[in-house]
Amino acid sequence: MRRLAIFLTFTASVFAASGPEQPKDVSQAGIQTAFRILQKEYIRSSELTFDVLNRAALSGLLQRLDFGAELVARTSEAKSGALSGVRAELLTPQTGYLRPREFTPRETKELEKHLQDFVVKKVSHLILDLRSPAPPGNFNDAADMLSLFVPKGEVLFKMKQMGQAASEVETNLREPVWAQPLLVLVDDETNNLGETMAAVLRQRKQALLIGARTRGGAVRYETVPVDAEWSLRFARAEVLLEDDSSVFQKGLQPDFPVSMPTSLKRQVFSATDAKDVKSSIIDKPRPRFNEAALVANTNPELDSYLRRSAGKPLPEDSPRPSDTVLQRAVDLITTRTLFQSAKIDWNRKTPVSNNEPPARRAIPVTK
Template sequence: MRRLALILTFTTSSVFAVSGTEQPKEVSQAGIQTAFRILQKEYIRSSDLTFDVLNRAALSGLLQRLDFGAELVPRTSEAKSGALSGVQAELLTPQIGYLRPREFTQRETKELEQHLRDFVGKKVGHLILDLRSPAPPGNFDDAADMLSLFLPKGEVLFKMKQMGQTTSEVETNTREPVWSQQLLVLVDDETNNLGETMAAVLRQRKQALLIGSPTRGGAVRYETVPVDAEWSLRFARAEVLLTDDSSVFKKGLQPDFAIFLLTTIKRQVYHATDAKDVKESIIDKPRPRFNEAALVANTNPELDSYLKRSAGEALPEDEARPSDTVLQRAVDLITTRTLFQSAKIDWKRKASGNQEPPARRAIPVTK
């Protein structure tokens, strides 16, 4: 029983007394041990409460309390998945570039730099950086390399505070940035630890606005240790700190423009645009109509559609396509901002010398 007590103390703080109308209080350690002794002796199926079952229950309760701070992962998943990797890059308009790293690796950092230089060469004025990819936790050296493409040389990127250490490791940018133009960052609850760190740093420095939904607060360095032949324990070992020593761990980031999109729809969009243009997910395809071009071609698409629908046939416009509303709103925001900035109003403009023409005098009607 003494050995059992050591395991069960992990879940002490998660057990509460729920009877009565007063505020629930935590059950004492002695109360927990008493409850388990009673269950082992008096429970209708006390033989089911083996030491192995209780051990697994204690570990499950602990991992549930730690949430994403620690988790058991199959050792086969430690290797890179077969999903697509690399940076998805596209010009949504001649002035709006789009970049989405899929796995946040060192190879993708080089691709990111190459695409940024290409955008700069084409004089692209705005960039949308999509950090919503559901990638596994990554290496913070790659996060520092990606951030160095946007931050000035010599600036502190972020800090890493190891458990039990009083000092922090400081990551500093040692190179000149590539991109210094307008930047919007897309985030959600699937943004991984590197993407969340990048978003937090860029917004703290007021170099980017965040659009999307709140992140989960997983900006930590993970360590993975095998526990048996099939499973490994992945747990938070170091915490990311911003330049002011603040942390987003367990807090997350609240976007500047909150736009909710179901995770299932976002993944459908990613899957549909992996082999196509991202622009397809933000532009509505108009229904064919009878116009001058159809008249010249001696066709009538509206009549053709009517006949097909009357015959019960499906039309191309009836097919539901997943739409990335978060990316749509980001493009709308850039377009609106550009429109207002380009509008020049001369508040000091003087009235022209030509006054309004005088009103014509009424001519009486004579009989």
């Protein structure tokens, strides 16, 4: 009985804070009473065994902690090498694109190599895509990646370990490779390392964020096996920015919000893994009858009509998935470039042509 009483107290405290559907004005004693009544009077009270209530308590606690703790299958703990490496490409001669997939030490070296290549090619704009659905990573890798952008000697971030009063300060000890501003793409699948990188770069005013709100999981996780099949992954240390602020359970609100379904983004990533990234932001126009077709003695519109009449599909019937977030980022760069290249002389006076008649003065009316 003592064991059951202690369990009911713990379970009641969990369910009292496990979700918005639970009445907030019910006391602890009231919740414990509700559990006792259900165990005795519920129509299927025999199903409310200690094991069922125990699992319900754990489920409610994990729901309350959200992504601060979760059960993961031990078979999925090891990272898969199927989607590793850095996706790098020149979207335009002046715009580079980089997307790390797993945030590993090997990808840090690849990222540095591609950045050095962009610098040699005098690329002036960079888009860093941090939307890869990677599992939580090691913050040493986040510090190494950030060191490619942050000036030497500057604070990258801090780690506040549980039970410690002081924070561990991560400082950049090397010269950066990319010192210019950049655009960072984020969403709710950005992992803990990507979210930390985005938060640091934006706070330093080195980056603008585009995409969807992040989930607020900038913490160091620890994974401990709980049985033969499952492990418990829980937050052990919290990431703090230079001003000691935190994004844990808050997330990052993008400077330019752009919504895009997660399923569509994954389709785009899958398609661009086999092809170039540029194909996901450029729409291929439907072939039309023009001068080139006339010279080639072809009529693509007639061909399309005949295929449609025969019940055959056309290429435009199943368009390729497009990356709306990346498109808006490129549009922003294009717009910024156009405005910066425009030179307006506000003191310029319009020259008067010799053939233009002089302006006539108004003649006052006299009475």
